[in-house]
Amino acid sequence: MKVKQVSIFLENKSGRLAQVTKVLSEQNINIRALSLADTADYGILRLIVNDPDTALAVLKQNGFTVRSTEVVAIQVPDRPGGLAGILQALEDLGINIEYMYAFVGKTHENAVVVFRVKDIDQAIPVLQSHGVRLLTGDEIYQN
């Protein structure tokens, strides 16, 4: 139920993002979703790719500081209020979201929301008990 995300430390200087995507494309790695958190001096690039282990290895080889983080990916109905209900459930249970980002799945009927919580093992059963559809790693890497 956990999804592997690849996080990369990037300094705010031109060409760094392009370098990441170039390294990945050379290995035929497809980026499924990305988010970038940034400050004045640096940024953290977070990626969901079709082959996280290879992505980690090649980025490391190319001198990037990378780590893999476990996140949760859920399927949300692609309609108004789809996300609101899920977030409300998490809030009611006191589960704090560190960060999140979303992308639209291939079927266009559902959106995929990726989020990171402090205690992932606590969050998973709570979400499941609320009927939230959790995506497995394979589903999300390959879809």
Place this chain on the structure above:
Amino acid sequence: MIWSQEYECMSRHRLRELQLKRLRQTLHRVEQNVPMYRDRFKEAGITADDIRSLDDLKHLPFTVKQDMRDNYPFGLLAVPMSEVSRIHASSGTTGKMTVVGYTKNDISTWAELMARTFSCAGVTNSDIVQVAYGYGLFTGGLGAHYGAERTGATVVPISGGNTKRQLQIMKDFGTTVLACTPSYALYMAETAAEIGLDLHELPLRAGLFGAEPWSENMRKEIEAKLGIMAIDIYGLSEIIGPGVASECPEQNGLHVFEDHFIVEIIDPATGEVLPPGQKGELVFTSLTKEAFPIVRYRTRDISILYEEPCLCGRTHVRIHRIMGRTDDMLIIRGVNVFPSQIESVLLEIGDIEPHYQLVVDRHDNLDDLEIWIEVSEKLFSDEVSGLEDLEHKIKEAIHSTLGISARIKLVEPKTIPRSEGKAKRVIDRREIYPS
């Protein structure tokens, strides 16, 4: 103005006799009372009695900063603690401080030497001396304080910092002489300009500046901006503190107070003594100190010795203003900083193989330290708050270790250039040493 005509203008011949007599006393004292020296002399197959001329000094082993760390805190004292009346200390290479002690007589000698220094700037009992060196374990504040008092001048012991208050006092009290670090003097001038205070209209006429290296250009700038004569003074706590050497009004090299210290210049690579006129590392031996005598201390400061007589009438040799260091020590806002201290902070924080670089610059006459740190996998958090916490943690640890604040800049791996596998640890953009 010469404080001690008798000693400062002594004939070279009589001075050398006095030096030899005092050197032999010092060597006997350390041989009897300090185990490290006793062992070192034995190892070198030499005793205090074997030193029959000043030329024999070169046979004695050197003392280095590491020795103080190994004997921390009081292992090198030559008197029982009951006779030690004061302790001073400065930061060492890896967190352990360099500790020195003074007997009552040492404090008096120190005041005498600093009185000579103030006299070099013409200070008398009609002067008001503002001491803006830090007071405390650092030798600058109290060293200047006792010396200025000895001359009979009125002392304002304001210590460092609080610049607007410094200027207010300077104006209201009619300060005539300022003692502080040269960079702080320039910072005061900038602040004065900002608040519309014209320093040229104040009675301020001279300044004694030391505790950090500075250039001839900086002297010109200080003299022009403050409307004063700026005197370069030299000292280090291991020898006594300020009062080891001072410029005279000729402003052409610093006279070493040779009746209390023997100065040598050595080749830092071979340890061989170099003749006057050649550039090398300054080495000092104390001749009168009781609590913390020191034999052939390698300062790591680079200078040149000049034996030519000086127009001022003092017979003591002069050293060139400090021209650099033989190690990687930096002096930032008057504080000694070794890159290895930063390294140990990073190791403590959990960085297994720290890659870092110190970038030192001077903005508005204040030293500015930025530390670049390559973010290793171990340090990396994929949350912004995690990285901000890391920056904060490093900043705090550096502040508590070094006593100065630094800006932390997290950079990607391999950002810091390596040459032959070894990173360049320091970029100093201040141009404080003469080229």
